[in-house]
Amino acid sequence: MAKVAFGVKAHSGWAALVVVSAGDGGAVVVDRRRIELVEAEWARQPYHAAERLAPDRARDVVKRGIEEAHCIAVREMRAALRRESERANDVTACAVLVGGPMPDWTTDEILAVHFRMHKAEGVLFRDALVRAGEACGLKLVAIPEKHLTKHAQSALGAPASALVRKVATLGKSVGPPWGKDQKDAALAALVALNDA
Numbered sequence: 001m002a003k004v005a006f007g008v009k010a011h012s013g014w015a016a017l018v019v020v021s022a023g024d025g026g027a028v029v030v031d032r033r034r035i036e037l038v039e040a041e042w043a044r045q046p047y048h049a050a051e052r053l054a055p056d057r058a059r060d061v062v063k064r065g066i067e068e069a070h071c072i073a074v075r076e077m078r079a080a081l082r083r084e085s086e087r088a089n090d091v092t093a094c095a096v097l098v099g100g101p102m103p104d105w106t107t108d109e110i111l112a113v114h115f116r117m118h119k120a121e122g123v124l125f126r127d128a129l130v131r132a133g134e135a136c137g138l139k140l141v142a143i144p145e146k147h148l149t150k151h152a153q154s155a156l157g158a159p160a161s162a163l164v165r166k167v168a169t170l171g172k173s174v175g176p177p178w179g180k181d182q183k184d185a186a187l188a189a190l191v192a193l194n195d196a
Contacts, residue, residue, distance in 0.1 A: 006094040007189030010125040013044030016181035020189035029174045035076040047117035073132035094133040095188035097145040141192040155191045
C-alpha cells in the first residue's frame with residue numbers, strides 16, 4: 001500500500017486537488033483534478049448573490065451557500081479517498097492552502113462592505129476544504145498560501161530553486177494542465193507527505 005497525500009488549493013466554487021505519492025524513485029503525481037464545490041452558479045459567490053436582498057433573505061442565501069459548499073466539499077473529499085482506496089493507496093494527510101483569519105464579522109457587516117464580501121468568499125471555500133478534511137478523519141496540514149514556498153523550504157529542507165525544479169518535474173510527468181494551481185497544490189501535498 002503506497003502512502004499518498006492530498007494538496008488542495010481553493011477558488012470561488014472549486015478547488016485544484018493534487019495527490020502525490022512518495023515512491024522508491026521519488027515523488028509521483030497519482031491524481032490531479034478540479035473538484036467542484038458548488039452546484040448552483042450563485043453559490044460561487046453567495047455574498048454577492050445576497051448583496052441587494054432584504055436582510056433576512058440575504059442571511060438565508062449566504063447560509064445556504066455556505067452549507068452547500070461544506071456539504072459538497074465533504075462529498076468530494078470522500079470521493080477522493082475512495083479513489084485512492086481503490087488504487088490501494090493510504091492517504092496520510094491533506095494539505096489545504098489557507099489565507100489569513102477572518103474577522104468576526106456578521107453577515108450584515110460583510111454585506112455592508114464590498115471588500116469584505118470578497119474576503120468572506122475567499123475564506124468560505126478554504127474553510128469548507130479544511131472542515132471536509134477533518135470530517136473525513138484526515139491529518140490536516142493548513143499552510144498559509146502566501147508563505148507556501150517558505151513553509152515548504154523549511155518542511156522539506158530544500159531551497160526554493162530545488163522545489164521549483166521538483167514541482168516542474170512532477171508536472172512534466174503528467175502533462176497539462178499544470179499551472180500555478182496544480183503546482184501550489186503539489187508542493188502543499190509534498191509538505192503534507194513529509195509531515196505524515
